[in-house]
Amino acid sequence: MKFVPLLISSAFTVLFIIVFNTRWGQAPALGEFLSPQHGFWQNAEPVDKDFGQDLQLPGLKDPAEIYLDDRLVPHIFAANDNDAYYLQGYMHAKFRLWQMEFQTYAAAGRISELIGPKALNYDRDKRRLGMVYAAEIAVAEIEKDSVSKAECDAYTAGVNAYITNLKESELPVEYKLLGYKPERWSNLKTALFLKFMSFDLAGYDDDFEHTNLRSVLGYDVYNKMFPIAPDSLDPIISADTGKRISVMPVKAPPGSDSLYLQNKDTVSVNVANKPDKANGSNNWAVSGTKTKSGSPILCNDPHLGLHLPSLWYEIQISTPNFNAYGVSFPGSPGVIIGFNDSCAYGFTDGMRDVRDYFEIQFKDDSRKEYWYNGKWVPADFRFEHIIRRDTTEYIDTVAYTVFGPVMYDKSYSGNRKTNNKYYAVRWKAHDPSNELMIFHGLEHAKNYADYQQAIKWLHTPGQNVAFACKNGDIAITTQGEFPAKWKRQGDFVMPGTDSSYAWQAMIPQEETPFMYNPERGFVSSANQFPVNPVTYPYYLSGDYQNYRGLMINRYLNQETEIGIQNMMNLQLDTYNPFAGMARPVLLKNLDSAALQTEELKYYGILKEWDLHYDADSKGASVFNIFWDSLKTIVWHDELEKAGMPDFYPYNQTLLEGILRDSAYEFLDDIATPEKETLKQDVMLAFKKAVSTCKKLDSQDKLTWWKFKDTRIEHLANLDPFSRLGIENGGGEYAISAVKKDHGPSWRMIVQLTKETEAYGIYPGGQSGNPGSAYYDNFVDNWANGKYYPLWIMAKNEETDSRVKAIIRVTKL
Amino acid sequence: MLKYILSIVVTALLAFVCGLYMPWWGIAIAAFLVSAAIPQKPAFSFLSGFLGVFLLWEVLAWWIDNKNNGILSQKVAGIFSLGSSSVLLIVVTSLIGALVAGFAALAGTYLRRLIYPPVPPPAESV
Numbered sequence: 001m002k003f004v005p006l007l008i009s010s011a012f013t014v015l016f017i018i019v020f021n022t023r024w025g026q027a028p029a030l031g032e033f034l035s036p037q038h039g040f041w042q043n044a045e046p047v048d049k050d051f052g053q054d055l056q057l058p059g060l061k062d063p064a065e066i067y068l069d070d071r072l073v074p075h076i077f078a079a080n081d082n083d084a085y086y087l088q089g090y091m092h093a094k095f096r097l098w099q100m101e102f103q104t105y106a107a108a109g110r111i112s113e114l115i116g117p118k119a120l121n122y123d124r125d126k127r128r129l130g131m132v133y134a135a136e137i138a139v140a141e142i143e144k145d146s147v148s149k150a151e152c153d154a155y156t157a158g159v160n161a162y163i164t165n166l167k168e169s170e171l172p173v174e175y176k177l178l179g180y181k182p183e184r185w186s187n188l189k190t191a192l193f194l195k196f197m198s199f200d201l202a203g204y205d206d207d208f209e210h211t212n213l214r215s216v217l218g219y220d221v222y223n224k225m226f227p228i229a230p231d232s233l234d235p236i237i238s239a240d241t242g243k244r245i246s247v248m249p250v251k252a253p254p255g256s257d258s259l260y261l262q263n264k265d266t267v268s269v270n271v272a273n274k275p276d277k278a279n280g281s282n283n284w285a286v287s288g289t290k291t292k293s294g295s296p297i298l299c300n301d302p303h304l305g306l307h308l309p310s311l312w313y314e315i316q317i318s319t320p321n322f323n324a325y326g327v328s329f330p331g332s333p334g335v336i337i338g339f340n341d342s343c344a345y346g347f348t349d350g351m352r353d354v355r356d357y358f359e360i361q362f363k364d365d366s367r368k369e370y371w372y373n374g375k376w377v378p379a380d381f382r383f384e385h386i387i388r389r390d391t392t393e394y395i396d397t398v399a400y401t402v403f404g405p406v407m408y409d410k411s412y413s414g415n416r417k418t419n420n421k422y423y424a425v426r427w428k429a430h431d432p433s434n435e436l437m438i439f440h441g442l443e444h445a446k447n448y449a450d451y452q453q454a455i456k457w458l459h460t461p462g463q464n465v466a467f468a469c470k471n472g473d474i475a476i477t478t479q480g481e482f483p484a485k486w487k488r489q490g491d492f493v494m495p496g497t498d499s500s501y502a503w504q505a506m507i508p509q510e511e512t513p514f515m516y517n518p519e520r521g522f523v524s525s526a527n528q529f530p531v532n533p534v535t536y537p538y539y540l541s542g543d544y545q546n547y548r549g550l551m552i553n554r555y556l557n558q559e560t561e562i563g564i565q566n567m568m569n570l571q572l573d574t575y576n577p578f579a580g581m582a583r584p585v586l587l588k589n590l591d592s593a594a595l596q597t598e599e600l601k602y603y604g605i606l607k608e609w610d611l612h613y614d615a616d617s618k619g620a621s622v623f624n625i626f627w628d629s630l631k632t633i634v635w636h637d638e639l640e641k642a643g644m645p646d647f648y649p650y651n652q653t654l655l656e657g658i659l660r661d662s663a664y665e666f667l668d669d670i671a672t673p674e675k676e677t678l679k680q681d682v683m684l685a686f687k688k689a690v691s692t693c694k695k696l697d698s699q700d701k702l703t704w705w706k707f708k709d710t711r712i713e714h715l716a717n718l719d720p721f722s723r724l725g726i727e728n729g730g731g732e733y734a735i736s737a738v739k740k741d742h743g744p745s746w747r748m749i750v751q752l753t754k755e756t757e758a759y760g761i762y763p764g765g766q767s768g769n770p771g772s773a774y775y776d777n778f779v780d781n782w783a784n785g786k787y788y789p790l791w792i793m794a795k796n797e798e799t800d801s802r803v804k805a806i807i808r809v810t811k812l
Numbered sequence: 813m814l815k816y817i818l819s820i821v822v823t824a825l826l827a828f829v830c831g832l833y834m835p836w837w838g839i840a841i842a843a844f845l846v847s848a849a850i851p852q853k854p855a856f857s858f859l860s861g862f863l864g865v866f867l868l869w870e871v872l873a874w875w876i877d878n879k880n881n882g883i884l885s886q887k888v889a890g891i892f893s894l895g896s897s898s899v900l901l902i903v904v905t906s907l908i909g910a911l912v913a914g915f916a917a918l919a920g921t922y923l924r925r926l927i928y929p930p931v932p933p934p935a936e937s938v
Contacts, residue, residue, distance in 0.1 A: 002926060041905070720886075
């Protein structure tokens with residue numbers, strides 16, 4: 001009996017320990033998570049933390065120094081390139097470990113390992129697209145080249161040097177919350193990250209949507225909804241320079257008119273989880289003939305999904321071979337967008353369609369053989385093991401054909417109603433290429449010839465690479481390895497029973513359109529058509545945006561004596577050229593005499609609007625609501641008939657339609673017997689818009705910044721780790737394309753005077769730790785359109801007041 | 813009284829040391845050992861273990877939070893739906909440690925009583 005109190009009290013102790021040592025659903029194990037000596041409190045970094053330390057690391061060849069400045073930007077000084085990449089890996093891990101690993105989980109379709117079966121479809125989608133397959137091919141390419149292998153190996157070793165010495169209490173807080181631990185880094189993880197960028201920038205496709213529209217509405221109607229070229233466009237490579245003559249004919253297969261274009265097979269779609277359609281960017285380089293300083297200026301602002309921790313990590317890398325400054329990707333070695341002592345470089349997305357589908361005829365459900373070029377051909381299989389937290393492993397068996405993986409089959413439709421058919425995906429990112437070398441080459445580039453050599457390595461994602469050099473050269477190349485397509489090839493799903501519809505060849509690198517020191521004194525790109533699609537010998541399918549480019553070119557054409565402040569103003573410009581063209585035609589067709597008092601109020605706001613997406617503008621919101629309302633009225637009948645109410649043609653198509661012809665055929669609602677006119681549609685759209693505006697106004701949500709609700713979400717969608725409700729301007733079609741969760745992810749301006757003068761900012765902070773003062777300290781300045789001067793530190797500036805901490809590294 | 817204060821202080825110190833070298837539940841071992849070593853009444857031993865770790869975690873969390881300007885605690889409090897209150901999160905933190913340590917201390921005292929039974933008050937002789 002004497003034992004009873006001891007047993008009971010011991011039992012309670014053990015019970016509480018077990019309860020607080022266990023994860024319950026999404027909640028972390030509270031004892032461990034809350035313990036001030038182990039849990040999240042350890043991530044609460046003193047705001048005045050001294051980051052200086054002496055480190056001994058294995059795998060380093062020579063001693064090196066890393067200087068952290070007042071914004072926590074590392075300036076790495078190493079005695080050789082590979083030591084520098086090693087230390088870059090170490091710093092990425094030190095400040096961004098959770099993010100860089102999480103992104104590779106997302107790329108590899110491994111999210112189920114972290115959050116359980118609810119991520120299964122997300123993971124299957126990535127596996128079936130062949131993300132891991134593509135990354136494995138990329139690693140082989142990286143390791144084939146001794147330079148990129150050494151670079152990647154050094155980077156991986158640097159990341160692992162950090163992980164090896166990481167104490168449990170120092171784990172990033174997200175690991176503690178989600179309850180897992182980092183794996184060792186590998187070259188495959190770097191390749192996975194690069195493929196994730198390919199997915200984001202060259203993974204978009206609307207093939208099933210287009211197929212369905214074509215089949216239901218007919219090719220002629222479809223062709224009017226999605227014309228091959230818009231009326232107004234100003235291609236990246238203007239008519240006078242960089243012209244290339246086709247040396248390689250591509251022809252549509254015989255009979256494709258009836259078999260392909262006029263085909264009536266439907267496949268309905270309801271697709272989630274696509275890369276953002278609005279991924280886009282601006283870059284331009286201005287020659288010294290147009291600048292105040294007489295030296296070239298290069299600017300770049302890549303528009304991407306905005307997240308915390310940021311995709312970007314600012315860095316300076318200095319070795320005897322090169323001295324580069326810019327932003328890097330945590331997960332990959334190198335300076336991705338930036339400049340060195342001789343030149344500067346920047347990217348925008350090429351937007352070309354490099355993901356197509358082929359319908360496969362299997363002999364039977366086993367998928368072992370498929371019909372190709374007149375015989376049964378064996379398929380390969382890849383077994384994708386998807387580990388699911390708290391439950392069993394899921395094995396996805398994916399058949400591989402000559403085109404690529406059979407992404408959609410009877411077991412997986414990715415929300416597409418594929419009618420139990422089999423569709424293989426042909427994706428350019430599966431082809432062997434070694435993109436690490438472009439960054440290696442650009443970091444080291446001394447002149448235009450080096451730039452030309454470097455960019456050849458970039459196959460996918462295709463990018464418009466702008467370049468400027470201290471010797472006065474400027475250039476832009478619409479770089480990438482792209483399939484040479486015949487008209488409409490790959491816009492719809494294609495027959496895969498033989499090779500006649502397959503991509504026939506890649507456009508040779510020598511034919512890549514580019515511009516070098518054009519007479520107009522500048523080069524630019526903003527995701528518009530690379531060249532004139534009407535005269536270009538190959539079909540340019542893609543997702544081009546034409547308005548930002550028009551504005552940039554208009555400005556750069558007019559202006560001379562350009563200085564840095566002009567460039568900042570241009571990057572921050574919120575003028576909406578689309579609205580500039582659309583508002584007159586809307587107002588002209590809106591009979592204001594027929595409006596009631598309340599409607600007149602919003603009519604007035606719209607009429608008075610200065611066409612800028614300023615944060616406190618109400619006119620911007622009224623215009624957007626009005627246009628959306630018109631767009632729905634015009635298209636909903638066709639789209640509903642095709643069973644895809646949310647898949648709209650481009651706004652440019654509708655605008656040019658009504659500008660061209662007030663009796664534009666789509667104005668008529670095909671579901672009603674009468675014939676609607678533009679005036680009727682505009683009036684109806686306005687009345688609907690006013691009721692939305694009234695409602696928003698009463699909730700105080702009509703001001704532009706509140707209406708668009710810009711947010712920078714944490715990668716795991718944890719609201720308290722995110723920055724929500726950011727007060728700023730900008731929007732779609734404006735050069736400053738700050739949208740809801742998407743926008744200029746890094747604004748950079750580099751003036752290549754003798755002493756380089758550079759400015760930049762990204763919406764985030766150098767530390768990935770939500771408990772750090774450096775987690776989001778750039779966000780407010782970014783939202784307010786400010787820039788930081790970028791400090792290109794010299795080795796002898798160790799005592800400069802901007803140096804806040806020194807990490808001295810020696811070989812272990 | 814002094815004995816209770818002593819055991820609270822020793823529990824806190826030993827729990828801190830355990831925290832450096834052991835998982836978070838090292839606090840239970842600390843509280844258990846202290847009350848096994850220092851004779852106390854069960855109720856008081858629970859209280860001294862509870863308070864020892866409560867105060868330790870309260871001071872540690874407050875100290876960390878203060879140097880961090882509450883940046884992380886407000887965010888984590890948000891995740892736990894504690895209305896972004898750092899103070900509330902510090903209290904919840906301390907309570908969880910204290911609860912475990914209190915029961916461990918109680919177990920320590922009962923173990924001691926098994927080995928060294930408390931001397932019964934002298935009986936009145938007839």
